[in-house]
Amino acid sequence: MCGIIGFTGGRNAAGVLLDGLAELEYRGYDSAGISCFTRENGIDTVKTVGKVANLRACLPPGLTSSCGIGHTRWATHGGVSQTNAHPHTCGRVTLIHNGIIENYLALREELAQTGRTPVSQTDSEIAAMLIDSLYDGDARAAIRAAAARLEGAYAFCILFADQPGTIWCIRRGSPLVACHCEAGSIIASDMVALLRYSKDYFVLEENQIARLTPDGISLTGPDGMPAFPDYQTVTWDVSSAQKNGFKHYMEKEIHEQPEALSRTITPRILKYQENGSVFTLPDFSADCIPDSVFRDLTRIVITACGTAMHAGMMGKILFERLLRIPVTVDIASEFRYQDPILDKNTLVITVSQSGETADTLAALRLARSAGGRTLSIVNVKGSSIARESEHVFYTHAGPEIAVASTKAYTAQLAAFYLIAFRAAFACGRLSAAECSARAEGLLSMIPSIHRILEMKEITEKISRHLTRASDLFFIGRGMDYALSCEGSIKLKEISYIHSEAYAAGELKHGTLSLITADVPVIALATQHDVLSKMVSNIKEVRARGAFVILVTAADAVIEESQYDYRIDLPSMDDWFAPFAAAVILQLIAYHTSYLRGLDVDQPRNLAKSVTVE
Numbered sequence: 190m191c192g193i194i195g196f197t198g199g200r201n202a203a204g205v206l207l208d209g210l211a212e213l214e215y216r217g218y219d220s221a222g223i224s225c226f227t228r229e230n231g232i233d234t235v236k237t238v239g240k241v242a243n244l245r246a247c248l249p250p251g252l253t254s255s256c257g258i259g260h261t262r263w264a265t266h267g268g269v270s271q272t273n274a275h276p277h278t279c280g281r282v283t284l285i286h287n288g289i290i291e292n293y294l295a296l297r298e299e300l301a302q303t304g305r306t307p308v309s310q311t312d313s314e315i316a317a318m319l320i321d322s323l324y325d326g327d328a329r330a331a332i333r334a335a336a337a338r339l340e341g342a343y344a345f346c347i348l349f350a351d352q353p354g355t356i357w358c359i360r361r362g363s364p365l366v367a368c369h370c371e372a373g374s375i376i377a378s379d380m381v382a383l384l385r386y387s388k389d390y391f392v393l394e395e396n397q398i399a400r401l402t403p404d405g406i407s408l409t410g411p412d413g414m415p416a417f418p419d420y421q422t423v424t425w426d427v428s429s430a431q432k433n434g435f436k437h438y439m440e441k442e443i444h445e446q447p448e449a450l451s452r453t454i455t456p457r458i459l460k461y462q463e464n465g466s467v468f469t470l471p472d473f474s475a476d477c478i479p480d481s482v483f484r485d486l487t488r489i490v491i492t493a494c495g496t497a498m499h500a501g502m503m504g505k506i507l508f509e510r511l512l513r514i515p516v517t518v519d520i521a522s523e524f525r526y527q528d529p530i531l532d533k534n535t536l537v538i539t540v541s542q543s544g545e546t547a548d549t550l551a552a553l554r555l556a557r558s559a560g561g562r563t564l565s566i567v568n569v570k571g572s573s574i575a576r577e578s579e580h581v582f583y584t585h586a587g588p589e590i591a592v593a594s595t596k597a598y599t600a601q602l603a604a605f606y607l608i609a610f611r612a613a614f615a616c617g618r619l620s621a622a623e624c625s626a627r628a629e630g631l632l633s634m635i636p637s638i639h640r641i642l643e644m645k646e647i648t649e650k651i652s653r654h655l656t657r658a659s660d661l662f663f664i665g666r667g668m669d670y671a672l673s674c675e676g677s678i679k680l681k682e683i684s685y686i687h688s689e690a691y692a693a694g695e696l697k698h699g700t701l702s703l704i705t706a707d708v709p710v711i712a713l714a715t716q717h718d719v720l721s722k723m724v725s726n727i728k729e730v731r732a733r734g735a736f737v738i739l740v741t742a743a744d745a746v747i748e749e750s751q752y753d754y755r756i757d758l759p760s761m762d763d764w765f766a767p768f769a770a771a772v773i774l775q776l777i778a779y780h781t782s783y784l785r786g787l788d789v790d791q792p793r794n795l796a797k798s799v800t801v802e
């Protein structure tokens with residue numbers, strides 16, 4: 190939610206900020222702005238409603254500066270307007286903010302006594318007012334004192350009018366990464382904005398204060414003592430975060446799935462010899478996840494949001510089948526306000542692409558404080574969830590820029606399969622030979638994804654039909670129901686067509702009344718154990734006139750009269766069918782959005798990284 194960037198150094202700051210904001214735009218794109226120190230005016234601010242391209246078009250051509258801050262917004266407090274766009278200025282303070290200040294109303298009233306009146310409806314402007322009220326020339330002291338008064342989450346980049354060339358930053362609960370490199374000093378919400386300048390970066394620790402000058406970055410801890418950055422190196426390059434000839438990031442990311450799966454799975458399946466036999470077993474030694482994490486468990490709780498939670502639904506099925514212990518899947522925003530009963534025999538698994546989702550992070554913190562064991566499945570290295578979890582399983586999907594998650598989802602599925610196999614082996618529920626066979630099945634699923642990616646013609650044809658719909662349903666049973674939930678969110682978030690996922694057997698308990706000839710049904714029937722039941726459910730919707738799109742196993746016998754389109758999966762073990770079927774649903778969602786002329790990568794009202802509650 191909101192992308193922020195600050196730069197001070199030897200290049201034109203406006204250019205660096207605009208390029209960085211374009212990379213960060215997936216985090217929010219309703220308005221954008223920059224503030225730069227200029228020789229003529231002190232600090233110049235330009236802001237506009239709409240995307241970064243609008244901002245670029247509004248900038249005065251001669252704007253030269255070597256230091257500035259920039260913001261791309263996802264509105265929380267106050268509507269989308271130029272006034273509410275960041276940066277916000279109060280007195281000598283100009284700032285950009287990512288997060289939510291929960292006590293801003295009380296602070297606003299208090300600051301009114303000092304004659305400060307906000308011009309916007311934002312919580313962020315109140316933070317600028319507060320820092321200004323506390324500033325007497327000592328920026329660090331003012332920021333520290335303001336931090337003590339602010340409740341909520343924030344990452345700030347702050348310019349003080351009397352300190353040209355310097356940017357001050359602090360964060361709590363919202364991400365900031367930084368680097369000092371040949372170009373100067375840069376700080377941003379996400380590494381993707383730094384990548385064209387440096388592959389080395391560090392994560393600003395919670396409550397640390399950073400001071401950026403062209404010559405370097407100095408840090409102080411909450412105790413006021415100097416702190417030192419812990420630099421890391423990204424393993425991917427700038428091209429991973431670009432479109433590389435595809436029309437959209439989403440299309441590119443769908444096509445990257447074979448590599449993303451291979452990077453996530455292959456290094457974790459190792460050969461192992463016992464009594465003259467060779468086994469291929471999931472092995473998490475390199476992840477520092479010992480088998481003891483999985484032993485003596487009485488329960489597993491999976492908690493996440495959106496697509497990541499749908500991956501968790503598949504995880505539940507796998508764990509229950511293999512470990513025979515109860516598993517619950519909770520939406521993180523619900524879990525965090527329940528009073529969960531957890532103990533040292535409960536494993537809480539949080540799942541997050543960004544590693545910054547506020548509700549998932551809060552759920553993780555709650556799990557730790559309530560005494561559960563914690564393991565997180567995370568894509569972004571060094572993110573808050575990764576750093577706060579006892580154990581981390583990184584998915585190596587690479588940067589995911591499109592708001593709709595695709596390769597991160599299938600990589601999360603892969604993580605669950607690997608973890609379930611290893612846990613079952615560690616607990617003696619699968620023998621080495623059985624575990625080995627499962628792991629090999631997982632590996633051999635990867636090439637089948639290439640075959641799915643060739644299904645452009647059929648998925649596009651289906652999408653052409655769907656563009657006319659205003660409501661549709663996804664139905665399935667078991668794994669296919671978990672997948673229906675994912676197919677449904679993918680389609681609705683980028684095509685704006687209302688869609689629902691339903692457990693196929695449940696329709697007749699009320700929802701069947703919504704099925705008419707105008708309501709297409711995407712029926713997933715990839716699991717042979719429930720195939721005959723699914724066929725009955727398909728007949729039920731067909732009898733009500735539904736237009737049926739069937740995704741099924743190549744050998745499934747289903748009368749042609751029961752569907753309008755049929756997509757057959759490449760022949761594979763049912764256990765791994767969700768990977769192939771997921772990619773089909775992603776392609777259908779992608780083409781539907783594109784054919785409707787919508788913004789595929791940046792759908793309305795959404796943002797990629799949800800760092801607010």
Ligand code: F6R
Nearest residue numbers: 495496497541542543546593594
């Ligand atoms: C949908 C989507 C979202 C995210 C959710 C959690 O395509 O991407 O539903 O899955 O916001 O985000 P992360 O995984 O970053 O915690």
